[in-house]
Structures are given as C-alpha cells and as structure tokens.
Amino acid sequence: MYKQINIYDLLEILQQKLGPQDWWPAENNEEMLSGMILIQNTNWKNVDRSLANLKRATNFDVKKMLLIPQDQLQELIQPSGFFHNKAIYLRAILTAYRDDFDTWEKLPTNLLRKKLNAIKGVGNETADVLLLYYFHRPSFVADNYSMKLFSRLHTFNKKPTYLQLKHAVEKDFDLTSKQAEELHALIDEFGKLNSDFFDNYQLSLPNMS
Known part of the structure; x- marks a missing residue:
C-alpha cells in the first residue's frame, strides 16, 4: 500500500530532507x-x-x-x-x-x-x-529528474510528454514563484542522489494515470 501524497506534500518532504536550495546559482x-x-x-x-x-x-x-x-x-x-x-x-x-x-x-x-x-x-x-x-513566475519544469521521480512515485503508467506532465502538475498549482523555484531545485538535487526514498509513496495528479 502506497502512502498518498500531493505536490505540496512532495515539496514539504523534499524541503525537510534536503533543506533550502536558493537557486539559480549566479552572480548576475x-x-x-x-x-x-x-x-x-x-x-x-x-x-x-x-x-x-x-x-x-x-x-x-x-x-x-x-x-x-x-x-x-x-x-x-x-x-x-x-x-x-x-x-x-x-x-x-x-x-x-x-x-x-x-x-x-x-x-x-x-x-x-x-x-x-x-x-x-x-x-x-x-x-x-x-x-x-528570471521572470519569477510560478511554473513547473518537467525535466528528466521530474520524470524519473514521478515514475518512482507511481504517478503515471505510461511516460507522458514534457507538456503533458507540466500541465498535469500545473492544473492544481498554487505555489508562489519562490516555492516553485525550490520545488524544481529540490527535485533536481534529489535526482542526483539516486535515492529509493520515495518508492513507497504515490503522487496523485489530476488527469494523470
């Protein structure tokens, strides 16, 4: 039996696990x-x-x-x-x-x-x-790290396209731009760990199976 979470739970869990990321790393x-x-x-x-x-x-x-x-x-x-x-x-x-x-x-x-x-x-x-x-608009980056994590989270049966995953996440996406920045950074940093931490979780998204 998987533990059910949503995108907001995912952000909270990753924040607790990895701490603040404060991306993008640049001086200007x-x-x-x-x-x-x-x-x-x-x-x-x-x-x-x-x-x-x-x-x-x-x-x-x-x-x-x-x-x-x-x-x-x-x-x-x-x-x-x-x-x-x-x-x-x-x-x-x-x-x-x-x-x-x-x-x-x-x-x-x-x-x-x-x-x-x-x-x-x-x-x-x-x-x-x-x-x-740059523009500080809340947006979801459906990159390879996101695809990999969401697959582990049993979010979909068939791998979606970039835009399919993006639109599914953003259908219920009430994050501030700063929270959205952190979500992207945390997903990418977690992906580099190659951890199995989320294997017993399931992330539910609207219109995604």
Whole structure:
C-alpha cells in the first residue's frame, strides 16, 4: 500500500530532507542566462568551466559578450559541449535580454512563455526555467529528474510528454514563484542522489494515470 501524497506534500518532504536550495546559482543576470543555455545536455561541472572562461573574457558584460567573434565564443564555451549551436543560442538569449525582456516582463505568463519559446535554442525546459528564475513566475519544469521521480512515485503508467506532465502538475498549482523555484531545485538535487526514498509513496495528479 502506497502512502498518498500531493505536490505540496512532495515539496514539504523534499524541503525537510534536503533543506533550502536558493537557486539559480549566479552572480548576475548575464551569468544566469548563460548558464541556462550552457547546461543543456551537459552537467554543471562543464558549465562552470565555460562560465569561468566567459567571466575572464567579458566579466559578463552583455555588450562585450555580444561583440565576441563567433569562433572565439565557441572556444570559450567549448567545455559545455555542442559549442557551435550553444554559441548561436547564447547570442539569441542575450540579444532578447538586452532588447526585449523589459517589455516582456509585462506580459501574462502564457504569452511570455510563447515569446521565450520563440528564441532560438529555448525549448520547453529552458522556457520554464526562464519563467521561474528570471521572470519569477510560478511554473513547473518537467525535466528528466521530474520524470524519473514521478515514475518512482507511481504517478503515471505510461511516460507522458514534457507538456503533458507540466500541465498535469500545473492544473492544481498554487505555489508562489519562490516555492516553485525550490520545488524544481529540490527535485533536481534529489535526482542526483539516486535515492529509493520515495518508492513507497504515490503522487496523485489530476488527469494523470
């Protein structure tokens, strides 16, 4: 017999188990946005090396970052892998940050997410991370760590798509932006532990089986 929990119980249990996370780890917006692109398909150790290179070269000055020649930018971020595409994506997000983010801040979340999704290199996961940590909108990031944990929590029989899981969680999602940030960070940190702690729990979500 599984112990039944909901998304709010999950947040409380993870907070008790792991403590506050206070993500996103960055000294300024430019570093944070760079990290959100560089973390795609790699680990944070590699991202840290790329970020250190960028800091030495530009001190995360957005004007300097956008003026770096493409081949030099690729060399700086090479530790993160996929450096050709990520250099393109990094320019795209920094350009949107410089030119558009102040205006987009005023948009409702659903329209804002569409704008973010339209930036080259910003897929569903990165869009939700941007909503959470830059725009401080309560959003659920249905990343691989979430999929893995929710599978262990017997939340679904058939693996959902990213958007199916996101929408199922957000159907009853009355978290503040700070709580949503912590939920994402805690799920990711717990996922790195490869723990079987939740094997005897079941998380129920609306319209998810």
